[in-house]
Amino acid sequence: MRKPGKQKKYTTMKKREARNFYIYTAPWLIGFLVLTLYPILYSFYLMFTNMNLTGIGEFVGLDNWKYAFTDDTLFRRAFLNTLKYVFMFVPCSIILAFFVALLLSKKVKGLGFFRTAFYIPYITSGVAVTILWGWIFQKDFGIINYILSLVGIKGPNWLGDKNVAMISIVILSLWTIGNNIIIMLAGIQDIPQSYYESAQIDGAGSLRQTFYITLPLCTPTIYFNLIVTVIAAFQVFQQPLILTNGGPLNSTYTAAMHLYNNGFLYGKMGYASMMAWSMFAVIMLITIVVVSTSKFWVFYDD
Amino acid sequence: MRTRSQKKTKQMARILTYFVLVIAAVICLFPFIWMVSTSFKPMSDIYSMPPTLIPKNGTIENFVEGWKGANFQLYFKNTAVITFLATVGTVLSSSVVAYGFARFQSRLSKILFMVLLGTMMLPTQVTLIPQYLLYYKLGMVDTIWPLIIPSWLGGGAFNIFLFIQFFRTLPKELDEAAKIDGANSLQVFTRILLPAVKPVMLAVLVMALVFNWNDFFNPLIYLNSNDKFTIAIGLQFFKGSQGNVQVGQMMSMALISLLPVLVIFATCQKYFIQGIKMSGLKG
């Protein structure tokens, strides 16, 4: 198969590089081959069966897909809701994270306090604080509407109104983007100080420095954040489960919830696998779009 | 004149920065503060109307009862062991693997990178059962190994990807220069690249720490014995099957459980600042 090497030195270098590649990626490769590959292939196979909880099932071809696109109205609903969530949450989270990280990278007093403050929501994100949020959003007695009522505004029924509930879920999710902020901050701090110094000599103001130095040099980080946030946002599950259980009227019912309900509550493992792989396909598609546009807006040093 | 107006705008910008930061900090801290306040309230005051920030009948009963409610002392120990082992593993293995992806190529490296990304995109619930079976066959169900091994084997695609992204921003000339000086590939990694991405290492460390400390799903699935449970599972013991919640006790235990992480973060964030200085030298 391999073409006879014309430049022997070149190929040995290549060989050595390939060997290095496998040596350093070995931990992940081993983990992938031993622990991840088989479950993935198995779930791929399950997609074409009507496997139930007891492990009994037969090959049904594309029936699961047919059912999803014809009879299962919730399938489409769940995906549309998820897309709605992704399109609301991802841009807001990227912009917000960049903005906050930018402010944090300035030489402000009490920097440690602010950093900790912005990261606290991420640390506290768990069952306990989600329960607290349920109350914060409560329509009659919740804190948000109480504060609004002090200034004479009647707040919405945050979790009970089908037009507002998803926005409430997005707000709760935006509250926990401490992780994105940290990564953004690391990205901004990786920009060599000398760039700013030379810009200052050239007389560029801080706004111009932001747009001509920080933003472009931060694009690899933004790119990273964009991809992982899209991937994670598509699998949103815990917040709607705990706050609304997908309601009211399925307005917060997400794809991951549909997968979960089918697999663990209705015992339809085959259908749940189909659901997982269709989520995979959509996420992959969006990621490919992002990756293919990246060469137009992501700048690396080399 | 010009310098004066410049100074003025600079001052305005400063005030604006603080204003925005303070508002944002209040929003971020509010539920946390409310959590603190709730953990000191008796049940009858927790949902009082109108809401009160300072508990009227302050009590520490929630802490006493909550601590007794489940075996939290043991849960703390268990969680600390798992978190320590998993966090160390994540930082070490994800940086090594990322170095391989970012600096070396083979015929499969592009495909493998896509596979790496792909593993993030398939919802974990669907591979749960076959994976569980695998660990069972390895004799690892009801041990902490299923919670730690993945950390030592790459530590998750997210962290690897994060390191790759930062290694790529470093010019390759750095490696070349070191190689000319006689460094091998491992030395390039440990002496040149790792020191240059210290802020990222800290970020990964903190994120892995928080993730493992709060992880509920994996311990729930893989641990069976009550004396091996973790804090995240313990907190669920305040939420009954019929919808009743011991809110005060839950908040007090959640508060205690996040203190160690908070302390570690507050200490670590100082080194983020040091990160800036090092980057400055590097350029």
Added chain:
Amino acid sequence: MKLKKLAAVGLVGVMLAGLTACGGNSEKANAKTADGKERKKLVIWSWGADEEKKSRETMVEAFQKAHPEIEVEHSVIPTADHVWDQKMTAALSAGTGPDVIQMSPDYYGLYTEYYEDLNPYVEKEGVDLKSVITEGMIEPYYRPDGKLEAMPLLENVFVLAYNKDMFDKFGVEYPTNDWTWDDLAENAKKFAGGEGADATYGIVNHWIDAGLSVICKGGSAYSDDLKTCEVNSQEVKDGLNLFGDLVQSKAMPDDTAAKSLPKEQLFVSGHAAMYTLGGFETKLIAEEVGDNFSWDAVSMPKVENGKNNLMYATGYAMLKTSKNKDAAWTFLKEAAYANEDMAKETSKIGLTSCKNIAETYYKDLEYGPIKNSAFLDGLSGAKLNIWGGAFSAAGDVYTQIWQSVTIDGKTAEEAMEEYYPALEKAFNEANGN
């Protein structure tokens, strides 16, 4: 240079080997006691949180005390937000479950393949279950094909609790045991009023309401043999409309979908006059109400020719994979009826299936003004939770109907027309049709 690389690879290898080798799980079915006798090991999984967890633990401790020859390994696993189902699904489908596992008859056969048929054990025991088990509590555990898939532990039904002070303040006469649902609706509306923090309601919205809407006008969800769906009836529509009317008239809060406040808070804080109180939470609610207001309870409103209450039941099943089936059966029978100490521990959080204890010890317990005998009385009119287990897909469609009526203000007829086909389909699927 090469050496170092080799060392690096070696290090990774050693690390891996160390990790996997240490994972060895010394799982033995039996362990030996100090005097050399073989102790049979029995692994039990229960669910529960808070009081429920404590009760399970003390109950199993009582069992251990009575049976030193069995080495019990008991795990209590939290259950809220379906977390139990995830763990259970993984363990059961991998064939690695415990010997004895808690279950609920309202799974309607969802996991039945994994459970041992208990009929032979009962036969061998030679016991007439009806004479030792609280009335009506063993029946739900028989599958339509006759299989006995588990033994009961406890169950809970509801009473209608009311705030006397609020009734006095609004000049409404106290509820009686003869109330119908129409009486309830009519009186609940008298409490509607106020805005924001001053809002008052007639009755708390509760997760049980959707189930009650099926039966409150004499309707039924499906036939007794679980084969025919009967939701699309005038009685069920009337029930739905009754609740729709309660919400529209603001006698009941309209955030029926939100899990924002613990549901009992509206009642204990004096913002809602009535509350459907479950037997599992009497102690908790009595503590929370304390001396804040005076209150009492009556039985659930009457339904002509039909069940007027819903029951939540739970028991223990033996897994087919169990290695110690005799010990497992000993536990099942003692948890169900044959050990009064265990039944007393169970009584703390529900109506025990041990007939003797239910009719004496349990009956006499009181929390605040609520006497446990009220729950014993409510049992005869109670129907098993409708939309559990195999029917949860159909139940989720019913939730849509329910929310269309209570949140969207649609009539039951409109909602039924829109969603019934999907519900019927999900129902038939659960039946394997």
